[in-house]
Amino acid sequence: MASQSFDLIVIGAGPGGYVCAIRAAQLGLNVAVIERENLGGICLNWGCIPTKALLRSSEVYHLMHRAKDFGLSAGEVGFDLDGIVKRSRGVAKQMEGGVKHLLKKNKVTVVMGEAALAGPGKVSVKGEKGTEELTARNIVLATGARARELPGLEADGDLVWAYRHALVPPRMPKKLLVIGSGAIGIEFASFYNTMGAETTVVEVMDRVLPVEDAEISAFAKKQFVKQGMTILEKTTVKKLDRGKGKVTAHLEADGKTTTAEFDTVISAVGIVGNVEGLGLEKAGVKIDRTHVVTDEFCRTGVDGLFAIGDIAGAPWLAHKASHEGVMVAELIAGGHPHPIKPGAIAGCTYCQPQVASVGMTEAKAKEAGFEVKVGRFPFIGNGKAVALGEPEGLVKTVFDAKTGELLGAHMVGAEVTELIQGYVVGRTLETTEAELIETVFPHPTLSEMMHESVLSAYGRAIHI
Template sequence: MADTSYDLIVIGAGPGGYVAAIRASQLGLKTCIIEREHMGGICLNWGCIPTKAMLRSSEVFHLMHRAKEFGLKADGIGYDLDAVVKRSRDVAKQLNQGVGHLMKKNKVAVVMGEARLTGKGKVSVKTDKGEEALSAKNVILATGARARDLPGLEADGKRVWNYKHALQPAHMPKKLLVIGSGAIGIEFASFYNTLGAETTVVEVMDRILPVEDAEISDFAKKQFEKQGMTILPKAIVKELKRGKDKVTASIESGGKVEKHDYDTVISAVGIVGNTEGLGLEEAGVTVEKSHVVTDEYCRTGVEGLYAIGDIAGAPWLAHKASHEGVMVAELIAGKNNVHPVRKEAIAGCTYCHPQVASVGFTEEQAKEKGHEIKVGHFPFIGNGKAIALGEPEGMVKTIFDAKTGELLGAHMVGAEVTELIQGYVVGRQLETTEEDLMETVFPHPTLSEMMHESVLDAYGRAIHF
């Protein structure tokens, strides 16, 4: 009979779980991972990766329309939505298989099925062959999250979609309503708007991309409106009336309720942790607002039981989950100097057009925390590489503590900022000051020079602006 006892069982094989399993195995822990659906979780199969593949298609389509600007000719420009979707699914499939290969390579046992905690260090798995009983000294919950359904706004896959439906569209929207302007909502709005859908975005907060710095949100809103989007902040969708080929939305804005018809609605109103059916209450785990309550080291308060990634709360980002997975694996393996993941050190990236990226505190947050601040800006129009790329719309903003020179936050909107932000992330991790950044030599011509100039601008020393 196969040995079913382990040093570590990981429940969920998304970017938190599978990374935790690999690191644990590297550290000599006998590890098993349980997954009910897809290796790689939502991120690889239905989130980060396939959405980026689709957004890349829309970006190329957008550039093809601009061919004349670059001295090129492109006639009869069009797209095949089925082929765009197929490419996205193929990319996801390739990476899904890659995770399976990594499990084998790292000697991690894989069990496909539904897991449930049945006692201290005991896990029961419902597989297609029946129930399997496993045991481990430690268990990591990495079950992730799913789209939130608000009453009356539930996705049905026909005319009202969630992110999964939007990734495998049954039809091309002509008139689209997107409810919610966080990263998921804005990315889909950007994709379908670029392909020609008449797109409206409704956001209950006072601005779109509400977690971003207010200046960046305002800049992004203007760019989206230039592209033909209708943006409705401080608005609520009160009701959706579903017909055979249309949805009538009652939208409350400025105290008035108006009805508008759309052929497609995408609901992107947040996420809910996958906490059900795991036996958490019986195990003594505290769950609040669908998320497992943990300390800074992802400990649940139940001995030997940890929770990482989306199930453990915001920020709901794959790279946060992966980093927590490594931290917990090292904690379990008894490594010294294990540091908790600091939320303000995690970058956020949104892959709309233009891209948005940030790390650390917004200007408002820095002030709220009592910092006296210095703020620098630099526009894309002042950068040679941005002009050469034909991408002069954008901005880099940096926020420093006026007394210590500590980099408190960095915020960007424009071409390729999701790649640029990591420079500031590393800077913050190394506890860099404005002086370090000013004395760093940035290569020319690159977009990264704007990062340098924004720092200089905070201290009245910008050269090209």
């Protein structure tokens, strides 16, 4: 095939890559995006979106069991696992179709196949029709990441699952072990536990959801335990003995090893960047622990070569990847975008109860030398939360005592993944407590708790 020339080639069509391609096309560049599997990447097909569809089913199922609390009556409550999975896959397929339409609408050339760098400004693509070469002045690596596999804990799709298997389960687990309590692990634990699996979560760190504020982790743990989960912290899975229809896990805590039997194990022990087979080392790209090293503008140090999203390292979040994609597209088109501030990127976990945060935890703020003012407000003090039947939750805000800067916000409870954005906007606008205190929050809403938490930090809370 003859070589095709573009202004920009994006390798990977996940939430970083396809967004970068579309923004660049809007800015008048001739763009190609290369994808080896699904448009929309892992996030849309095997991550964020289908997991939210599964979790929505478990949320509705949980509410059906609570019908009596709301003065309602329901017949026999049951579920069809195949039906739940079918809905989840349908949602993912619909979104993939949407991305395909957007790329076409913006006149982005889509090339399906495996890409590799073939010299400065050159990319070779191995597809169904053989290999073709594309050239461009600028290339963006957006190849994402995959599940980390630890020796002896590898997924087999039968007894031991990675996230992909857990999204299209061959059966409903009866006794489930989830290894890792980050966002992926705890979301699957939440889904399967709600659907009736006897669920144990093992975390090597000293608490579940270890990146969250310690107070929020403790609150969430209490709720998980109340829901029937077993949580084992400071515990390592040393090995898995796989038998017929069962797995014996060897668990080590405090220097002692015990064994426990499960019919299913989900391994969620982090991710590794997709850096292999791209010809990166040959091109002179620096790689550190499976991630491409970049500057604040996602430049790799190799002329005309950028890396965005999961391949460029933490935080491993789709919205961070998308924003980096836009920033790089604008930079390539001659603009002057602002670099992304990791401290203004929210993290959201869609377990029950939901967890969301932005900025520094209380401990991190103190470590950084700040004198802090901390505010808290419980869901039980909010009329809307009680009316919704969701009185379990907490909003926590951390301020710099000297300047009033909002250093961090941390929440656990119903719909906090939607609420957190208020604080994200606040941090982006470099707000202080004064502006937040002066802001009028509508009533009755869950968002009023955000106001009360700010007031609490300054000894002014009304409803506690």
